[in-house]
Amino acid sequence: MEPERTLEAALLAVDWGSTNRRVFVLAANGTVLETAQDSQGILAMDGRGFAAEAATMRARWGDLPMLCAGMVGSNRGWADAGYVAAPASLAAIAAAIHWVEPGRTAIIPGVSRDSDGRADIMRGEEVQLLGAAAAGLVSADAWLCQPGTHAKWARIQDGNLTDFTTAMTGEIFAQLGRGGLLADGLDGEVRDSAAFRQGVQAARGGDLLAGLFGARAAMVLGKRSRADQASYVSGLLIGSDCDARLEGDFAPARADRVNVLASPALGGLYLAALDELGCNARLVDSHKAFLAGITRIWSLLQ
Amino acid sequence: MEPERTLEAALLAVDWGSTNRRVFVLAANGTVLETAQDSQGILAMDGRGFAAEAATMRARWGDLPMLCAGMVGSNRGWADAGYVAAPASLAAIAAAIHWVEPGRTAIIPGVSRDSDGRADIMRGEEVQLLGAAAAGLVSADAWLCQPGTHAKWARIQDGNLTDFTTAMTGEIFAQLGRGGLLADGLDGEVRDSAAFRQGVQAARGGDLLAGLFGARAAMVLGKRSRADQASYVSGLLIGSDCDARLEGDFAPARADRVNVLASPALGGLYLAALDELGCNARLVDSHKAFLAGITRIWSLLQ
Numbered sequence: 345m346e347p348e349r350t351l352e353a354a355l356l357a358v359d360w361g362s363t364n365r366r367v368f369v370l371a372a373n374g375t376v377l378e379t380a381q382d383s384q385g386i387l388a389m390d391g392r393g394f395a396a397e398a399a400t401m402r403a404r405w406g407d408l409p410m411l412c413a414g415m416v417g418s419n420r421g422w423a424d425a426g427y428v429a430a431p432a433s434l435a436a437i438a439a440a441i442h443w444v445e446p447g448r449t450a451i452i453p454g455v456s457r458d459s460d461g462r463a464d465i466m467r468g469e470e471v472q473l474l475g476a477a478a479a480g481l482v483s484a485d486a487w488l489c490q491p492g493t494h495a496k497w498a499r500i501q502d503g504n505l506t507d508f509t510t511a512m513t514g515e516i517f518a519q520l521g522r523g524g525l526l527a528d529g530l531d532g533e534v535r536d537s538a539a540f541r542q543g544v545q546a547a548r549g550g551d552l553l554a555g556l557f558g559a560r561a562a563m564v565l566g567k568r569s570r571a572d573q574a575s576y577v578s579g580l581l582i583g584s585d586c587d588a589r590l591e592g593d594f595a596p597a598r599a600d601r602v603n604v605l606a607s608p609a610l611g612g613l614y615l616a617a618l619d620e621l622g623c624n625a626r627l628v629d630s631h632k633a634f635l636a637g638i639t640r641i642w643s644l645l646q
Numbered sequence: 647m648e649p650e651r652t653l654e655a656a657l658l659a660v661d662w663g664s665t666n667r668r669v670f671v672l673a674a675n676g677t678v679l680e681t682a683q684d685s686q687g688i689l690a691m692d693g694r695g696f697a698a699e700a701a702t703m704r705a706r707w708g709d710l711p712m713l714c715a716g717m718v719g720s721n722r723g724w725a726d727a728g729y730v731a732a733p734a735s736l737a738a739i740a741a742a743i744h745w746v747e748p749g750r751t752a753i754i755p756g757v758s759r760d761s762d763g764r765a766d767i768m769r770g771e772e773v774q775l776l777g778a779a780a781a782g783l784v785s786a787d788a789w790l791c792q793p794g795t796h797a798k799w800a801r802i803q804d805g806n807l808t809d810f811t812t813a814m815t816g817e818i819f820a821q822l823g824r825g826g827l828l829a830d831g832l833d834g835e836v837r838d839s840a841a842f843r844q845g846v847q848a849a850r851g852g853d854l855l856a857g858l859f860g861a862r863a864a865m866v867l868g869k870r871s872r873a874d875q876a877s878y879v880s881g882l883l884i885g886s887d888c889d890a891r892l893e894g895d896f897a898p899a900r901a902d903r904v905n906v907l908a909s910p911a912l913g914g915l916y917l918a919a920l921d922e923l924g925c926n927a928r929l930v931d932s933h934k935a936f937l938a939g940i941t942r943i944w945s946l947l948q
Contacts, residue, residue: 456867463864494859511855512827519821525814550852551890553813557796562765565758588853
């Protein structure tokens, strides 16, 4: 029997996206020893070499093996780590790992789907999705949603990622806030309110382009206050996203449950929208899911 | 009997929008004696007084009565000309005219609708819509569409504008081209092509948020060329707009016909999308419609 000892750092797990980067210093058993988040996403590299950046990270967090997930594996990142075709398992992803520094630094490939005339891709989210199932945070047969700039909706079956759909929900909301007809009012607070839920209900039926103009018209005609506008438009967009899923491939999730991997703030809005549309949903800890996924991929590489 | 004589200028009709302005010098019988278009929309006034601008226009085109339509009648224009509630006739609009220089310069009010929980507004389009019916360019009972930044879909019954819906179609396309995930490829030419029609078909069912991301995924996976991307995304947006109308209030138009008031270029895309969705449509001269509407409103003011 091994004597008890202080846990030693064994791995740097890096969730390296376009705008943000999160580093986890992990023990061999997956325990988080240290974590840090900064805005050194791949778009902030600005010509600095990724290998040099990795050396800087090791100087700070320890000279350890490094496993990276996210947009760092895109053609604008360190190296294009490609895609594994769905249905995808953790084993298939581990088998397709892209070593940038052999035995020492690896990038996790994304997942693609292309059938029924519909193409889709993800890069980074697969770690959370499969990790949630592997860690038992969701059942081995589950419906999952990851809200965000590009919201992902995924089906897990027998622990494998069998299909998914991405919606531009968060990006469209951000673009509408930056300028154009609807920008006036979108700087307000978004919260689960009567206005938010009215937006969700107005989204039913899939006429988003008219719904968005109607949001402006209602404000101009004094039917909705400026303070409620951001919540209403957010409800319209999140509602459009949720309604399209529940009227489409996610229809069986109504009888089951949707697992929302997100922070309580954004996740709460999706829970509210799904509730408004008659669907049972729960929040799942997305950091736990990411850590479970990346440590399992790492163990498959040993 | 009056002797024949050269037509004299009788009215300056001004289609004064946010970014563009079009001036028509008209004879009393509606004949166009001169026309000019510039980029002196209301957003270009930059603090210059509208009264002073009107004086400049009269110095150039003649010291005539002036009748203005469009965003010049908004709270960011010369004066807020308000809205006439639909159903609206040319007579109701003339009765609600807003005189900024009594007997000499007037602004046409917009039209609003607010029932069944749906608010909508227009300002300027009502002149074309009602003018098209008044001039017999469309029948007194017709379905009309005005493509653009904010596409209008309208129902004319007994020559009155009874209902309408606005969709943010053109604005969303413009915003997607200015930045974000889809901007790469949207600088290409948009034309009625196989890619455009694939976009229209993909729009069926009303899942625009996922369709937009799928457009990017297809390009990344090499399923669509960069050269086809703008046409596909335009097809997706115009298709979403048309499909929502034909699945909603415009459903009876399938058995009738949609009258598209637009330039041949943009109008042609809407004709193609409507055709792809099984709806008969035709192009109507939007300038003729505008002139017919504004001269009739002027005659009602005499």
